[in-house]
Structure formats: C-alpha cells, structure tokens
Amino acid sequence: MGENDVQERDTQKGKYVTFKSGNEYFGIQIQYVNEIIVYQEVTAIPESEDYIKGLINLRGKIIPVIDVRLRFKQPPIEYNDRTCIIVINVKSTIVGLIVEKIAEVVEIRDEDILPSPTIGHTDKVQQKYVYGIGKIGDAVKLLLDPDKLLNDEDLSLLEQASGDVAEEGE
Amino acid sequence: MAEEFNTEGMLDMYLFENTQLLERLQEIVLEQKDEECFDDDSINEIFRTMHTIKGSSGVMMFDEITKVSHKLEDVFYYLRESHPQGVPHLELVEHVLEVADFITNEMEKLQNGEAADGDATEIIASVDRFLNSIKGDKKEKEKVIRENVHEEPKQFYIAPMATSASHFYRIYLTYDPGIQLANVHAYKIVYALKEIAEDLLYYPEDIISDESSADEILENGFKILLQTQSSAEELHQLIQEGYELKKVDIYECTAKEYQQGFDAVGSEIRIDLDSSVEEIQEKVKAEREGSPGEPKEPEKAGEPQTPRAPEKIAPGDFVIESKEPGRAKKLAKDKPKKGEKATFISVDVNKMDQLMDLIGELVIAESVVLQNPDLRVPGLKLDNFNKAAGQMSKISTDLQNVIMSMRMVPLTNTFQKMNRIVFDVSRKLGKDIEFEMIGETTEVDKNIIEHISDPLMHLVRNSVDHGIESAEERKAAGKTEKGKVTLAAKTESGKVWISVQDNGTGLDREKILAKARKQGLLDPYKPDSAYADKEVYQFITLPGFSTNEQVTEYSGRGVGMDVVVSNLQAIGGSLEIESTPGEGSVMNMKIPLTLAIIDGIVMVVGNTSFVIETGAVKEFVGVREEMLQQDPDGQEFVMLRGEAFPVLRLGSFYHLPDYEADLKRGMLVIIEVDKENVCLLVDRLLGKQEIVVKPIPDYIRKVDGLSGCTQLGDGSIALILDPAGLIERCGKEQ
Numbered sequence: 033m034g035e036n037d038v039q040e041r042d043t044q045k046g047k048y049v050t051f052k053s054g055n056e057y058f059g060i061q062i063q064y065v066n067e068i069i070v071y072q073e074v075t076a077i078p079e080s081e082d083y084i085k086g087l088i089n090l091r092g093k094i095i096p097v098i099d100v101r102l103r104f105k106q107p108p109i110e111y112n113d114r115t116c117i118i119v120i121n122v123k124s125t126i127v128g129l130i131v132e133k134i135a136e137v138v139e140i141r142d143e144d145i146l147p148s149p150t151i152g153h154t155d156k157v158q159q160k161y162v163y164g165i166g167k168i169g170d171a172v173k174l175l176l177d178p179d180k181l182l183n184d185e186d187l188s189l190l191e192q193a194s195g196d197v198a199e200e201g202e
Numbered sequence: 203m204a205e206e207f208n209t210e211g212m213l214d215m216y217l218f219e220n221t222q223l224l225e226r227l228q229e230i231v232l233e234q235k236d237e238e239c240f241d242d243d244s245i246n247e248i249f250r251t252m253h254t255i256k257g258s259s260g261v262m263m264f265d266e267i268t269k270v271s272h273k274l275e276d277v278f279y280y281l282r283e284s285h286p287q288g289v290p291h292l293e294l295v296e297h298v299l300e301v302a303d304f305i306t307n308e309m310e311k312l313q314n315g316e317a318a319d320g321d322a323t324e325i326i327a328s329v330d331r332f333l334n335s336i337k338g339d340k341k342e343k344e345k346v347i348r349e350n351v352h353e354e355p356k357q358f359y360i361a362p363m364a365t366s367a368s369h370f371y372r373i374y375l376t377y378d379p380g381i382q383l384a385n386v387h388a389y390k391i392v393y394a395l396k397e398i399a400e401d402l403l404y405y406p407e408d409i410i411s412d413e414s415s416a417d418e419i420l421e422n423g424f425k426i427l428l429q430t431q432s433s434a435e436e437l438h439q440l441i442q443e444g445y446e447l448k449k450v451d452i453y454e455c456t457a458k459e460y461q462q463g464f465d466a467v468g469s470e471i472r473i474d475l476d477s478s479v480e481e482i483q484e485k486v487k488a489e490r491e492g493s494p495g496e497p498k499e500p501e502k503a504g505e506p507q508t509p510r511a512p513e514k515i516a517p518g519d520f521v522i523e524s525k526e527p528g529r530a531k532k533l534a535k536d537k538p539k540k541g542e543k544a545t546f547i548s549v550d551v552n553k554m555d556q557l558m559d560l561i562g563e564l565v566i567a568e569s570v571v572l573q574n575p576d577l578r579v580p581g582l583k584l585d586n587f588n589k590a591a592g593q594m595s596k597i598s599t600d601l602q603n604v605i606m607s608m609r610m611v612p613l614t615n616t617f618q619k620m621n622r623i624v625f626d627v628s629r630k631l632g633k634d635i636e637f638e639m640i641g642e643t644t645e646v647d648k649n650i651i652e653h654i655s656d657p658l659m660h661l662v663r664n665s666v667d668h669g670i671e672s673a674e675e676r677k678a679a680g681k682t683e684k685g686k687v688t689l690a691a692k693t694e695s696g697k698v699w700i701s702v703q704d705n706g707t708g709l710d711r712e713k714i715l716a717k718a719r720k721q722g723l724l725d726p727y728k729p730d731s732a733y734a735d736k737e738v739y740q741f742i743t744l745p746g747f748s749t750n751e752q753v754t755e756y757s758g759r760g761v762g763m764d765v766v767v768s769n770l771q772a773i774g775g776s777l778e779i780e781s782t783p784g785e786g787s788v789m790n791m792k793i794p795l796t797l798a799i800i801d802g803i804v805m806v807v808g809n810t811s812f813v814i815e816t817g818a819v820k821e822f823v824g825v826r827e828e829m830l831q832q833d834p835d836g837q838e839f840v841m842l843r844g845e846a847f848p849v850l851r852l853g854s855f856y857h858l859p860d861y862e863a864d865l866k867r868g869m870l871v872i873i874e875v876d877k878e879n880v881c882l883l884v885d886r887l888l889g890k891q892e893i894v895v896k897p898i899p900d901y902i903r904k905v906d907g908l909s910g911c912t913q914l915g916d917g918s919i920a921l922i923l924d925p926a927g928l929i930e931r932c933g934k935e936q
Contacts, residue, residue, distance in 0.1 A: 073918065075811075075911075075918065075921070076809070076859070077898070077905060077908075077921070078856030078905055078908075078921075079906075081903075084901075084902060087902075087911060087919050089913055089919050092566075094896055094898075094911055096899045096901045125901055126899075
C-alpha cells in the first residue's frame with residue numbers, strides 16, 4: 033500500500049495539468065487534480081465572492097466551484113462547450129475550478145522551473161498565486177499554487193472572523 | 203493470535219469498555235447518593251467495576267489507573283466483606299467520583315493520543331486515609347478480614363476473575379480408542395464446563411475445526427484447566443465416565459500451578475505449543491524485560507494472605523488465552539446486569555453516516571427514476587410500473603425510518619451527566635438539592651445530543667447556582683429547605699422538548715428591566731409595564747447581560763445564556779423562559795428530533811431553488827402588487843386579515859439574477875418562528891419533498907439565512923433556508 037503510494041507519487045512527479053485562462057497558460061501539479069469534468073450547471077450561492085460561482089452536484093457530492101478568470105480579476109467570458117471544471121483536492125478541501133480550456137498534461141523538470149519574477153509585475157493579481165514559471169521549449173506555463181488560489185485573503189478574512197467570535201465568547 | 207497483542211485495537215476496546223463501566227458506575231453512585239449507604243448489589247458492582255478496570259489497565263500497563271482503581275477496590279472489598287456501620291456515605295461517594303473522574307480524565311488523554319501521565323498519588327492517599335478511618339471505627343469488633351490481595355498476575359495474563367472461593371482443577375480425560383469424532387465428544391465436555399467456568403483452557407486447542415485433534419485426543423488424552431467455584435464432586439457429576447469416556451481424572455491444584463499450564467506436573471505430558479504462541483512468549487518476555495516489575499501495592503503487615511494468592515510470577519509463567527470460552531464468561535459476569543436488553547454491537551459512526559448518505563442518494567435516485575420525464579409520454583400505460591414503483595417507495599421509506607431510528611439515542615447519559623453536575627455544584631455551594639429526571643429515555647438524533655449537552659449543562663448550573671436560594675433564604679421564605687431541580691424531556695409534534703425547572707426564586711423582572719434600561723435595550727418611550735414577561739425574560743439571553751452582581755465560580759459573568767441560545771439556534775432549536783417570582787423558573791428548550799432529513803417546501807426564485815422546512819411555514823398566499831404597502835423606511839408590508847406582515851423579496855434580498863420583479867405571479871410564503879412572522883416573496887412553488895440535508899461546503903463563507911443545501915429529484919441543488927436566521931436578518935435590516 034505504502035509502496036504503491038510512493039510509486040504513484042513518483043509517476044505523478046513533475047506532471048502538470050495545463051489550462052488556458054486569458055492569454056496565458058497555467059499549470060497545476062497533477063497530484064492535486066482529482067478529475068476533469070465538462071462544465072455543468074452551477075447553483076449560485078448568494079452573497080459570496082464573485083469568483084465563487086456556486087455549487088455543483090458531483091455524483092451526489094456537493095462541491096463549490098470557482099471561476100479562475102474571475103479569481104485573476106480577468107473579465108468574465110461566456111461558458112461554452114470547451115469550458116471545463118478541474119476538480120482539485122487541496123488538503124481535503126475539494127473545489128472545482130472553472131477554466132476556459134484544458135490544454136494538456138505536460139512534464140516539467142525541476143530545473144526548468146524558474147521562480148516567478150517579481151519586478152514590475154507586482155500589481156498583477158494572478159502573480160501572487162504563481163510560484164514559478166515552467167519552460168517547455170519556447171513556451172512558458174505559469175505554475176499555480178492551488179493552496180493560495182483557494183485560500184489566500186479569504187483565509188485571513190476567515191481567521192479574522194473566528195477571532196472576533198472567540199473574543200465575544202470570553 | 204498475534205493480533206491479540208495489537209495494542210491499538212486493544213486500546214480502543216479498553217477505552218470503550220471502561221467508558222461504559224465508568225458511566226454505569228456514576229449512575230449507580232448518583233442513584234444512591236442520598237441513601238444511608240450503598241446496598242449490597244451496588245457495592246458488589248462497584249467492586250467488580252473497579253476490579254475490571256484494574257485488570258484491564260494492568261494489561262495495558264497504565265500504572266496510575268491500576269493503582270487508583272486497586273485502592274478503591276480495596277475500600278469496596280472491605281465494605282463487602284465486613285459490612286461496617288456508620289461509613290460516612292457522602293464522603294465515600296465523593297471518593298468514588300474522584301476516582302472515576304481521575305480515570306475518565308486519563309482515558310480522555312489516551313483517546314487524544316496523549317500519554318496517561320496523571321499522578322494519582324494524592325487521590326490514593328486520600329482514599330487510603332478514608333479506608334483506614336472506616337477501618338479504625340470498628341477496631342473493637344475486628345474480625346479476621348482478609349486483605350484483598352492483588353490477585354492477578356499483573357501483565358499479559360488476561361486474568362480470570364479469581365475470587366477467593368475459586369478452585370483450580372486440572373482434568374485429564376481419556377477416551378475409548380475405538381470411538382469416532384473424539385473432538386466432538388471433547389467439545390461436549392467443554393461446552394458443559396463453560397456453564398460453571400470462570401476460566402477454562404484446554405488442549406488440544408482447536409477441537410472444532412481441526413479434525414486431526416481427534417487423533418491427538420485419542421492418543422494423549424484431552425486436558426482441561428478449569429477455574430471454577432464448583433467442587434470436585436460437582437465436576438464429577440458433570441463429566442461422567444461413560445461408554446466413550448474411559449477415564450476421568452480431576453486434580454485440584456493451586457493457582458500458581460494453574461497458571462503454569464499443563465507443563466507443571468508430570469513431565470510425561472509434553473505440550474506442543476504452536477509457533478505463534480511461542481512468538482508471543484518471546485515478545486512477552488522481551489517486553490517484560492523492558493519494563494521491569496511493576497510497583498506492587500504494599501501489603502498490610504499482619505494481614506493474613508489468601509493462601510491461593512499467586513506469587514509474583516516469574517518470566518514465562520503465564521498462560522496465553524486465545525479465544526477460550528472462559529473469557530466470554532468473564533465478560534458476561536462483569537457487565538452490569540441491564541435487565542432485558544437486546545444485544546448491541548457498536549458501529550463506527552462514520553459507517554452509519556455513510557449508510558445514511560447512501561440511503562439519501564437512493565431516495566434521490568428513486569425520485570429521478572419515478573419522475574423521469576421519459577415516462578411522460580402521452581398514452582403510455584404505466585399500471586404495472588406504478589404498482590412496482592409504489593412498492594419500491596414503501597421499502598425506501600421503511601429503510602429511511604430504520605436508519606433514522608438507528609441514529610436515535612436516549613438522553614439518559616446526557617441527563618446522568620446533569621445529575622452529576624447538580625451534585626457537584628450543590629455540594630460546593632452548600633445547597634441541599636434534589637434532582638429529578640423525567641422522560642430520560644426520550645430518544646434524539648445522536649448529532650443533536652452532541653449539540654445540546656453544553657446548553658443543558660449551562661441551564662442546570664444556572665438553576666442550581668442562581669435559581670435555588672440558600673437554605674436560610676428558603677426557610678425565611680417559608681419554603682422547604684431542600685431545593686429541587688427537575689429535568690424533563692418529551693417528544694411532541696416532531697420536536698423534543700427539554701425543560702429545566704427549579705423551585706427557586708424565579709427571575710427578577712424589575713431587576714432585568716432596570717438593567718435592560720441601563721443598557722439601552724428598552725424603548726425609552728415605552729413604560730415597563732408594556733413589556734410582557736416573556737419579552738423581559740428574553741433579555742437574559744442577550745450577550746453580556748447578567749443581573750448577578752456576584753461572579754461565582756459557576757456563573758454570573760453574563761456570558762452563557764447567549765451562548766445557550768446560539769447553540770440551540772444552530773440546530774434549529776429555541777429557548778423559552780417562564781418564571782414565577784418566588785416559585786421558580788422553567789427553561790424550555792425546543793429542539794428538532796433530527797437534522798438529517800427534513801420535510802421541506804421547494805420553491806423557485808429566478809434560477810435558484812430554495813427549500814424551507816415545512817414546519818416553519820404558516821401559509822401560502824398568492825399575491826398581487828396592490829396588496830403590498832411600503833412604510834416610510836421602505837419596508838414592505840402585506841395586510842392579511844387586518845394584520846401586517848413584513849415582506850422579504852428573496853430575489854432582491856439575495857441579489858439573485860432573473861427573478862420576477864413583476865408581482866403578477868408571485869407567491870408569498872409566510873413563515874413563523876417564535877411568534878415572529880415574515881413573508882418570503884418567491885416566484886413559484888414546486889412542491890413538498892423529503893430532503894436530505896447536506897452542509898454547504900466549508901470553503902464557502904456562511905451566508906445568513908442559509909442552513910445547508912440538498913439535492914433535488916432532478917439532481918440539481920437547492921439551498922435550504924433557515925427561518926430563524928432569515929427573521930433575525932430581516933429584523934436587523936429594519
């Protein structure tokens with residue numbers, strides 16, 4: 033069992049699911065990805081952040097989905113038949129990512145990954161979710177940190193909220 | 203056999219069994235706390251409980267627990283053997299509870315994966331002092347009381363219940379070489395002996411499935427080690443020589459010899475222990491060397507020892523029990539008699555939840571099939587289909603009911619805990635309080651029980667601390683000196699009502715009003731008399747509201763009641779307060795029976811489906827634009843039968859896309875919670891349906907007024923509205 037795990041992780045190592053959002057291609061390490069499904073109708077949740085599109089029913093499991101474009105503060109686009117949902121599992125939080133188009137699964141060696149440049153680009157929202165840039169020949173993929181993608185400022189918000197509650201409870 | 207020594211499984215079992223034993227122990231103790239002394243049955247049961255805990259803790263090598271339970275066992279051994287008079291009962295009760303608390307605490311640590319590192323020295327010392335004091339009281343009558351010597355070998359040998367009256371026998375049976383199936387004959391004997399055995403070992407071990415054991419028996423005889431209360435004659439009665447049984451030899455032996463197994467006597471009897479046993483032997487030896495001799499309780503000097511008490515066993519002097527019937531016997535003996543009860547198995551809650559989810563899925567899948575649009579072909583004959591569908595619906599409803607009932611547990615344990623709290627708090631505050639429980643067998647969903655335990659504890663504590671006056675005050679008020687707290691539970695119209703009633707002072711209306719006025723909670727233009735009692739009492743549920751000037755150890759800080767109320771609201775419950783000055787107050791909790799499946803009304807606003815619990819809906823009204831009126835603040839009202847109801851347009855409230863702003867086809871759903879009403883304006887109603895409540899994923903921030911989500915018959919998702927939350931929110935916005 034344990035051995036299999038290690039093996040599986042080995043075969044997954046260095047592999048990235050890449051997708052297109054706006055003009056750029058992004059990559060997510062494959063071990064975070066549970067599955068990829070075609071876009072299905074989303075039930076909106078009122079009063080949530082705009083990038084949280086709502087809930088979908090994934091074979092009886094109800095999971096939240098977020099729109100990656102909106103997360104990157106890119107203008108929304110109409111969903112079409114190329115629109116996909118990448119279901120990722122980050123520290124047992126299962127979330128669907130709505131992306132414009134799935135590109136491919138690529139292998140990027142560690143030495144081909146450069147740290148993301150910080151000069152001049154700091155104002156770009158998507159920058160903070162990118163931990164590195166993978167080179168494949170001439171093309172580059174922006175490698176996403178899924179944990180930051182999901183949580184980031186929301187987390188601090190949440191913490192703040194729970195902190196308030198704790199104070200009241202004293 | 204090796205898995206017997208897998209301590210992980212053993213730890214779970216240990217915790218599970220001992221938790222139950224301790225719960226039962228507390229129950230007995232609290233039941234009789236007001237008596238003069240414990241009755242014989244209880245003394246025996248407490249003794250046995252402590253004995254079992256001691257034994258199993260010894261096996262698990264939790265030394266402190268072993269020591270402390272041993273000490274308490276000593277006390278009860280003394281009580282049992284010499285029936286001393288004039289034992290300070292309350293002191294005894296406190297000692298028992300103290301020990302029980304210590305063990306519970308240690309077990310909690312174990313449960314959380316920590317080490318049981320508590321120090322019981324003080325408790326042991328105080329119990330010891332107590333034991334000496336009750337012994338000292340009756341020095342003059344001194345009988346020869348055998349000290350309860352630690353009879354179990356402490357480790358590895360899963361000890362039988364050795365009582366002083368036990369006899370140990372070694373039995374050899376020789377069968378007629380001509381008979382068939384000697385193993386079956388041997389099993390017959392074993393079966394008969396099980397009835398009287400406290401511990402039973404035999405060789406060959408596997409006589410049921412291993413047929414070659416028959417030859418073994420014919421060749422070498424069948425050997426039994428037996429610990430029992432019966433005499434040798436009785437054994438001879440039981441095992442009679444017959445045509446198949448040539449010879450029966452029964453030898454009585456000492457406990458020590460007994461524990462050495464078959465090898466001790468007669469070198470001609472060689473026993474081939476199979477390899478796994480040898481492995482265990484090795485392991486045991488190794489472990490024993492790793493943890494050299496446990497501290498043994500100091501024996502009381504001058505106390506005669508039980509002749510049969512085993513010496514400290516030498517390495518290797520142990521008997522491995524496998525699945526011997528003797529053990530089953532032991533468990534049956536130790537478990538408290540619980541009258542006529544069905545057999546239980548404990549199931550992992552996760553599995554139950556899984557089953558629950560699956561049944562939920564099944565119910566949904568069923569409605570997908572039965573309401574499939576493909577069936578709506580005009581002129582299609584569906585008679586047989588409908589018949590079959592009806593049958594299936596019936597089964598799935600039954601299935602749902604069964605799983606629901608499986609999750610229901612009686613409130614007994616929760617109530618018992620309250621009993622303990624009343625006892626503790628009243629003792630500390632020096633109040634004499636009687637505690638009564640009514641309807642503690644009322645069954646509630648397990649999830650709900652987890653949620654009400656804290657609020658209930660708070661209410662009970664409040665009643666004891668603030669509700670009941672001190673004895674002098676009570677006397678002055680012409681009341682009985684003894685206060686009374688009543689905890690009652692009942693089910694009514696799909697809800698559970700739990701009330702905490704005390705016969706104390708009751709709430710002080712004037713004081714609460716004064717305080718509320720000070721905090722600016724009252725309308726300055728409204729006279730005090732305009733507030734109904736109920737309204738006034740609700741103030742105490744607000745955060746930071748306490749009229750108690752004195753902060754005691756237990757309450758008075760003004761937090762608490764608000765937490766109680768918010769805890770209750772979280773599970774869809776509510777709190778009602780009634781009070782009569784000078785006569786006491788009643789706190790009524792109203793709680794739903796279950797959280798998992800609710801009966802709901804499905805409605806649509808724009809593209810979004812919502813569900814609201816049927817119980818909260820008062821009525822539906824078709825609405826036209828002219829029925830709605832606005833007050834100067836922009837709040838909309840609808841006048842129905844001369845009454846004004848605030849209107850909440852769900853579409854604009856939640857900023858939903860595509861809802862019908864035009865009121866030609868709208869529908870008003872009037873919901874009522876705690877006498878407060880609000881009308882939800884929705885586009886249309888879809889129908890009534892049983893729905894399985896699922897939580898909204900944690901990733902999404904909590905939205906006011908939404909309590910969960912569910913899957914509808916067509917697989918789409920609907921959001922579940924929380925009526926209380928909506929009304930509250932509506933109030934805030936006004």
